Amino acid sequence: VLVKLLIFSAALAIAPVASYFLSKDYLWEGNTTLAAITAIMSANTVLVAYIVMSIREERLATVKPATSHTTEESKKDR
Amino acid sequence: MGFYSSYFTYGFPSFLAVVIALYLLFTGSGEAFNVGRFLEETSPYAWASTGVGLCIGLSVLGAGWGIFVTGSSILGGGVRAPRIRTKNLISIIFCEVVAIYGVIIGIVYSAKITSVPELQLYTRENYFTGERFALFWGGLTVGACNLLCGVCVGITGSTAALADAADPDLFVKILIVEVFGSILGLFGLIVGLLMIGSAGEFTAAASAAVVSPYVTVH
Numbered sequence: 590v591l592v593k594l595l596i597f598s599a600a601l602a603i604a605p606v607a608s609y610f611l612s613k614d615y616l617w618e619g620n621t622t623l624a625a626i627t628a629i630m631s632a633n634t635v636l637v638a639y640i641v642m643s644i645r646e647e648r649l650a651t652v653k654p655a656t657s658h659t660t661e662e663s664k665k666d667r
Numbered sequence: 668m669g670f671y672s673s674y675f676t677y678g679f680p681s682f683l684a685v686v687i688a689l690y691l692l693f694t695g696s697g698e699a700f701n702v703g704r705f706l707e708e709t710s711p712y713a714w715a716s717t718g719v720g721l722c723i724g725l726s727v728l729g730a731g732w733g734i735f736v737t738g739s740s741i742l743g744g745g746v747r748a749p750r751i752r753t754k755n756l757i758s759i760i761f762c763e764v765v766a767i768y769g770v771i772i773g774i775v776y777s778a779k780i781t782s783v784p785e786l787q788l789y790t791r792e793n794y795f796t797g798e799r800f801a802l803f804w805g806g807l808t809v810g811a812c813n814l815l816c817g818v819c820v821g822i823t824g825s826t827a828a829l830a831d832a833a834d835p836d837l838f839v840k841i842l843i844v845e846v847f848g849s850i851l852g853l854f855g856l857i858v859g860l861l862m863i864g865s866a867g868e869f870t871a872a873a874s875a876a877v878v879s880p881y882v883t884v885h
Contacts, residue, residue: 593868594756594860597760598760598763599768601760601763601764602767605767605770605771606770606771606774609771609774609775620777621775621863621866622775624775624865625771625772625860627773627859628771629768629771629853629856632764632767632771633764634763634767636760636764638758639757639760640757640842643754643756643757644754644839646753647753647754648752
């Protein structure tokens, strides 16, 4: 929960800057514009991954209380 | 008090400006106010560094504004509806991505500022193809775009938190509005990269180059 947020915030800070410098030297041979575009795409990828993971976790959390509620109601019926 | 304070804030600086302008005019040194001389005398480093500073400063200002608006709404809404706490951190991450855009552009721009000896600094390329102008105005563009994008995403995020506390189905729909707001920061970033794409680094002239008579080289 909190650990996940910390890991994602650190990744959001480190991944674009690292990908900018690495791609500038090894992928694009010094062209700074393409390296900056790579960095932006990596930042957006981290963002989308966080959104997808949050929505998936939230769906799991809402399914569980629904199943527990049905078992309680069946006990009350008896 | 509130009615008269606008007299002070608008009246006093304009009065001061009028007094100084008339003093210069009437004592015959009206040519001391010279915009062209200011543009030619300032060092390209001043323009470039100011551009980089404005870029990261205004971006962080926008991101911080957005985060504090959204954060206070999430904390307030989380008192009555604790389930909104973890999902609404998406809005905070959207605001932080705006600050990351500013950092990336700051890094790209500051790589263009190289060290050149002062005698050869004032060349035609440095002035008019404008590393200094491109860096300054590019930094201002990216900073202002990220400032307003961060404020937009922050206010939308705070309303999303309160709407989610009332009705959980609304959150995904309001997230689409936040995505549109976040694209505004991306536009500023693209324009900033386009502006710097045509400008090279600071180049040294072959000999000591002085463009205008206003520049005194020591």
